[in-house]
Amino acid sequence: MKPVGIIHSPYKQRREARSRTNRSETISRIEVFEEFEEGLRDIEGFSHIIIIYWFHKSYGYSLLVKTPWDDALHGLFTTRSPDRPCPLGLTVAELVAREKNILTVKGLDAIDGTPLLDIKPYVVPIDERSVVKAGWFEGKLGKGKR
Amino acid sequence: MKPVGIIHSPYKQRREARSRTNRSETISRIEVFEEFEEGLRDIEGFSHIIIIYWFHKSYGYSLLVKTPWDDALHGLFTTRSPDRPCPLGLTVAELVAREKNILTVKGLDAIDGTPLLDIKPYVVPIDERSVVKAGWFEGKLGKGKR
Numbered sequence: 001m002k003p004v005g006i007i008h009s010p011y012k013q014r015r016e017a018r019s020r021t022n023r024s025e026t027i028s029r030i031e032v033f034e035e036f037e038e039g040l041r042d043i044e045g046f047s048h049i050i051i052i053y054w055f056h057k058s059y060g061y062s063l064l065v066k067t068p069w070d071d072a073l074h075g076l077f078t079t080r081s082p083d084r085p086c087p088l089g090l091t092v093a094e095l096v097a098r099e100k101n102i103l104t105v106k107g108l109d110a111i112d113g114t115p116l117l118d119i120k121p122y123v124v125p126i127d128e129r130s131v132v133k134a135g136w137f138e139g140k141l142g143k144g145k146r
Numbered sequence: 147m148k149p150v151g152i153i154h155s156p157y158k159q160r161r162e163a164r165s166r167t168n169r170s171e172t173i174s175r176i177e178v179f180e181e182f183e184e185g186l187r188d189i190e191g192f193s194h195i196i197i198i199y200w201f202h203k204s205y206g207y208s209l210l211v212k213t214p215w216d217d218a219l220h221g222l223f224t225t226r227s228p229d230r231p232c233p234l235g236l237t238v239a240e241l242v243a244r245e246k247n248i249l250t251v252k253g254l255d256a257i258d259g260t261p262l263l264d265i266k267p268y269v270v271p272i273d274e275r276s277v278v279k280a281g282w283f284e285g286k287l288g289k290g291k292r
Contacts, residue, residue: 001147001232002231002232003232004231004232032223036209036223036231038209038210038221039209039210039221039222039223040221040223040224041209041210041219041220041221041224042220042221042224042281042282043221043223043224043281045224045279045280045281045282045284046224046279046280046281047275047277047278047279047280048275048277049223050236052198052232052234052236063182063184063185063187064184064185064187073187074187074188075184075185075186075187075188075189076185077178077182077185077186077189077195077264077265077266077267078186078187078188078189078191078192078267079267080266080267080269080272084264085148085150085182085264086147086148086149086150086198086263086264088198088234088263088264090196090198090236090266092273092274092275094275117232117234118223118230118231118232118234119223120223120225120226120236121223121224121225121226121280121281121283122275122277123226123280123283123287124277124280124290124291125287125288125290125291126226126287127238127273128238128274128291129193129194129238129240129268129291130291131193131194131268131270132193133191133192133193134191134192134193134267134269134270135188135189135191135192135267136188136191137267137269138191141269141271141272142271144270144271145270145271145274145275145276
């Protein structure tokens with residue numbers, strides 16, 4: 001698994017990113033390595049993209065975790081904790097601009113230097129579901145899209 | 147990167163999965179390895195989960211690809227092709243049932259034996275965006291949620 005780019009972000013430490021996971025307005029720059037630039041053709045036609053990245057500052061994990069939202073212990077796979085067996089991060093971000101191999105995005109809370117693994121188009125009929133149950137998140141983050 | 151489980155699916159070959167990527171009703175069983183079962187605590191409270199998996203039948207990639215939806219060449223990162231530099235698959239699936247470490251899901255089009263890398267909760271305020279531009283997908287898949 002070789003990264004396809006690197007994320008440049010104002011966040012230098014984990015705790016800065018962690019406290020801002022809801023409705024972030026943060027601007028980040030995604031540098032896609034030049035050898036992959038051709039794979040970005042026409043990406044500027046999309047207002048939102050899915051970013052998959054490596055939580056490279058994750059060391060170990062617990063199967064039950066506390067989150068910033070309440071005091072209960074939750075199953076790790078019901079949380080977005082960066083400390084996971086496969087430390088993969090996933091964010092749907094707004095694509096603000098593209099300049100060659102550099103994408104400027106809003107709403108990505110990865111820390112500076114995070115390895116980029118993949119970019120996918122965000123497509124409503126593929127990626128959105130009519131959710132009926134949000135588990136322990138219910139009522140914690142509001143109901144609407146951001 | 148060690149898998150946390152394995153996906154059992156009616157699809158035995160790539161082409162079976164490929165032709166059904168939109169509005170799939172396929173039922174699959176996700177076997178989370180027993181050592182990770184505790185991390186599933188209360189996951190049955192969620193109607194939808196995000197599945198990240200390894201496209202283990204992917205060999206190589208092109209940066210410009212044709213898709214089932216039109217005859218144009220598209221930048222790889224604007225497509226959901228399984229042939230990518232980091233062959234990571236991503237599906238939001240409906241969680242139909244849980245029995246210990248086995249999750250039954252609807253709408254996952256991975257092939258049988260696919261390594262499971264991660265499960266995350268699907269949470270509307272985190273994962274949905276008010277999309278204004280869907281690039282070359284515009285008008286191809288309908289506009290609504292599935």
